[in-house]
Amino acid sequence: MKYITTLFCFLLILSCEKKPPEPKDLYEKYRSAVVLIRTDFYHVAHLENGNDIYFKNEGGDFSIYDDLEQAQESPMSITGTGFFISDDGKIATNRHVAYPNDDAENFKFEFKSIIDDVKSKINEAISEYKQKRYDAVEYHNEYYDYLSYERRQEIKNEVNGFEDKIVELDDLKRKYDIPTAEIEIETILHFIGIVYDNTHVNRFSDFDECVLLRKSEDLNTDLAIIQTKDKITPKSVKNIISLSTKDGLSVSLEDKVYMIGYNKGLNLAYTGNGIKTQFTSGTITQDPDDNRILYSIPTLGGSSGSPILNQWGELVAVNFAKTNDFQGFSFGVPASKLSALNDNKLVVVSSSENRYPEKAPSSKTAYSKPTTSSNDNIRDFSSSIRGLVNAEDDRNLNQILTYFDYDIKRYWSINNPSRGDLINQYEKSWELTTGSNNTIKEIIRHTPFEYTLKTSFNYYDNKKRKSFTVDSRVFFKFNTDGKIEEVYGLD
Numbered sequence: 001m002k003y004i005t006t007l008f009c010f011l012l013i014l015s016c017e018k019k020p021p022e023p024k025d026l027y028e029k030y031r032s033a034v035v036l037i038r039t040d041f042y043h044v045a046h047l048e049n050g051n052d053i054y055f056k057n058e059g060g061d062f063s064i065y066d067d068l069e070q071a072q073e074s075p076m077s078i079t080g081t082g083f084f085i086s087d088d089g090k091i092a093t094n095r096h097v098a099y100p101n102d103d104a105e106n107f108k109f110e111f112k113s114i115i116d117d118v119k120s121k122i123n124e125a126i127s128e129y130k131q132k133r134y135d136a137v138e139y140h141n142e143y144y145d146y147l148s149y150e151r152r153q154e155i156k157n158e159v160n161g162f163e164d165k166i167v168e169l170d171d172l173k174r175k176y177d178i179p180t181a182e183i184e185i186e187t188i189l190h191f192i193g194i195v196y197d198n199t200h201v202n203r204f205s206d207f208d209e210c211v212l213l214r215k216s217e218d219l220n221t222d223l224a225i226i227q228t229k230d231k232i233t234p235k236s237v238k239n240i241i242s243l244s245t246k247d248g249l250s251v252s253l254e255d256k257v258y259m260i261g262y263n264k265g266l267n268l269a270y271t272g273n274g275i276k277t278q279f280t281s282g283t284i285t286q287d288p289d290d291n292r293i294l295y296s297i298p299t300l301g302g303s304s305g306s307p308i309l310n311q312w313g314e315l316v317a318v319n320f321a322k323t324n325d326f327q328g329f330s331f332g333v334p335a336s337k338l339s340a341l342n343d344n345k346l347v348v349v350s351s352s353e354n355r356y357p358e359k360a361p362s363s364k365t366a367y368s369k370p371t372t373s374s375n376d377n378i379r380d381f382s383s384s385i386r387g388l389v390n391a392e393d394d395r396n397l398n399q400i401l402t403y404f405d406y407d408i409k410r411y412w413s414i415n416n417p418s419r420g421d422l423i424n425q426y427e428k429s430w431e432l433t434t435g436s437n438n439t440i441k442e443i444i445r446h447t448p449f450e451y452t453l454k455t456s457f458n459y460y461d462n463k464k465r466k467s468f469t470v471d472s473r474v475f476f477k478f479n480t481d482g483k484i485e486e487v488y489g490l491d
Contacts, residue, residue: 020311026258027279029313032238033084034277036262036269037097037226037305038207046184062114063304074383075190079265081305081319082194082226084240085342089228091194092241092338093305094320095215098224098325101187115176118413122173126166132435133162139465158467192226198238201266202272214341220291221337222320241307241315243339249490251293251413255284259297261306267480285329292331293317299330308332318323381478382443385453388484392439393437395430397423405483431461435467452490 021029030190044055055064055073065071081476084090097323109153120366140147140155193207208228215224233240238409258281262269282297295308299322309316317332383404391399404411404422409427411417430436436459444452453474477486 008368016382017264023258023279023281024313026309026311027260028268029239030083030241030307030309031197031260031277032236032281034179034260034262034307035079035082035084035196035301036090036201036265036275037082037093037210038042038077038195039080039097039100039189040075040077040191040192041074041187041189043102044071044186044188046186048183061483064114064118071188072190079262079302081261081303083260083305083307084237085225085243085338086234086240089210089231089233090213090342091210091226092307092318092445093224093226094222094318094333096222096320097210098226099187099189099215101185119173119176122169122176126169126173129162129165129169131457133159133166154467168460193230194226195275196234197277198274201270214344216337216341221333221341223318223333223338225341230250231314241309241479243335243342251284251288251310251316253284253287256311257282257284257295257297258311259299259303259306259319260309261299261303261319263300263303265302268300270307270368288334290334290339291337292320293334294329294331296328297330298322298328303330334417349353365392380445380448381476381482382445384478384482384484385443385451385476386440389438389440389453392426395426397426400426405479405481405485408485410486410488432462434462435460439458449478449480451478 026249043054043055045051052068053064054068055077056071057063058076065074078097078100080090080093082093082097099123136155136159139151140159147336154447157178162363189212191207192210192212194210195201195207198442199339210226210228212224213227216222216244226236258279260279261275262275263280266275268278280297280299282295284293285296286294289293293316295317296317297308299319303319304321306319307315308319310316313334317334318333318338319330323331339487387402390404391403401419401422406419407415408422409415411422412489414421414425436457437457439456440453441456443456444454446452455474456470457470457472458467473490475486475490476484476489479485
């Protein structure tokens with residue numbers, strides 16, 4: 001009888017033992033706390049001669065803006081993930097999401113070679129225009145008696161145009177005759193905003209603006225805290241993700257962990273019912289140290305700043321990186337580091353870093369939408385069209401091909417052209433013309449993926465030995481990756 005009673009008590013204890021919630025219940029409890037973050041920014045190099053040069057880095061490709069106004073109109077933009085940690089609108093994320101200045105320091109090493117490259121291209125352009133001027137003058141003098149008065153005037157106008165270009169390029173080259181010994185790099189935050197899970201996101205104005213509150217200066221601690229401008233956590237956030245455990249949680253090998261985040265940013269988040277977070281799971285796969293925790297959750301770009309929760313819904317880490325050679329493992333910053341940052345135990349953002357820039361000397365404000373479109377929808381590929389046109393003017397075939405999808409459906413009169421077909425079309429066109437360039441008049445945005453380019457195309461016909469100007473309208477269609485899949489003329 002005693003044995004039966006003991007067994008009964010043991011079974012009763014087991015039945016009363018608290019069980020962790022179901023994963024889907026964890027997801028529903030905390031998904032509203034997880035937000036998608038958009039950060040728009042640009043860099044400025046302060047030179048020892050007092051000049052400032054504004055620049056950006058897209059995929060390792062550094063390029064220089066013409067001026068502050070252009071930098072503010074077309075800043076770089078990245079997305080990441082964050083999550084509410086308080087009732088006063090504080091959101092945890094990664095430092096590289098909220099203050100992406102890692103590449104700014106690298107610019108110091110690249111700066112001189114970039115300047116030299118710019119000057120070299122300017123010199124090449126000057127030489128080209130000088131050659132065109134020489135050829136035009138020689139042609140004018142040699143065939144003077146055979147040329148009509150109108151043709152002589154055309155040639156004179158062409159020569160004057162070449163000389164104006166040479167003077168313009170000489171002035172531009174002097175702008176880049178600058179010392180590069182001492183360079184101070186600053187990252188300027190143009191905009192930080194958030195959108196929420198299970199909401200429709202179609203316009204730039206759908207993002208609620210935030211400010212950068214704190215960021216860690218410890219290189220091993222990729223953390224930052226931003227805050228809504230009104231310092232209020234929306235009522236739609238059912239449960240914040242608490243930082244109440246100050247000393248962090250004990251984490252062991254094979255512990256179950258979950259991540260709520262926005263892999264690939266808006267690309268994967270978009271659904272017919274608004275944007276949605278993704279819920280993924282894995283286990284702790286390595287004994288953690290004070291700086292990072294390794295777990296078997298596959299991640300993609302955009303998931304930086306996602307919360308990593310244990311099976312009880314407690315914050316274990318903040319996702320910040322994945323292994324380079326295998327997609328199945330990722331790293332997180334321990335939650336204790338976030339608690340320290342939230343408690344002001346790590347470096348706080350300085351006032352200069354937290355400010356937004358003053359507006360450029362024009363009617364456009366610093367908070368204007370960073371695209372050229374009249375509509376403020378988020379997905380805008382106008383800059384890609386401009387980039388393609390510039391690459392075509394430079395006859396830079398490698399750069400041109402980067403704008404096209406590999407499975408392009410239509411290129412002018414050719415359906416489903418191969419890469420080789422594109423190359424042949426460009427090379428054939430360049431054989432027939434010289435000195436071609438486009439003047440963009442307008443880019444009309446019909447939808448986030450469909451555009452019409454209005455341009456004035458100038459070129460010299462090598463066979464007819466005459467310059468022409470053609471006004472045209474060109475239709476572009478982009479895919480979800482921002483690559484051109486259709487392009488053809490409308491006239």
